[in-house]
Amino acid sequence: GVLLPTPVLDISTDVYSVGNEQGLLGLAFHPDYTDNGKFYVNYTISPSANEWHTVVVEFEVTGNPDHAHPTGTVILQFEQDDTNHNAGDMHFGPDGYLYIASGDGGGREDQYDNGQNLDTLLGAMLRIDVDGSPEPGAETCGLVADFGIPADNPFTGADDGCDEILHFGLRNPWRFTF
DSSP states (O other): OOOOOSSOOTTTTOOOOSSSSOEEEHHHHHHHHTOOOEEEEEEEEETTEEEEEEEEEEEESSSTTTTTTTSOEEEEEESSSSSSOOHHHHHHEESOEEEEEOOSSSSSSTTOTTTTTTTOOOOOOOEEBBOOOOOOOOOOOOSSOBBBBTTTTTTHHHHHHSSTTTEEEOOOOOOOOO
């Protein structure tokens, strides 16, 4: 019931938002958080002018549970086409995997045609195993692939489609629950 004098984590200089549908988009605590202190944050960054990316970063608390290490590990990063429809909600499912909602990249009427494009992480529900390791030869579409892919994801091992995709054809799934 008391506000801490310093925040557990301050990533305000990393998070990018032009006031549209960007910024801090999601937060999920690892199912074993009480033992490993890991949590995941989904937010937007701008690596250069007129370029926007979604990142999912793993953070861990220090020996003091009221403070997290200020730098985390980027486990997933992908480009956004526009400043809206970034979605970003995340939850661990009953299967222990991390589910990440990804919007279609913005614009009007899916102008970038991402909703039906299986070769992009946009417009999809992603499912990854944060405790797993990348498989040799895995066909992941994220710029960083420091995670495992559930074997029963529909495009795992397929010639087409990003292995991270569980469902596709979504517009802007900014909130979901189990």
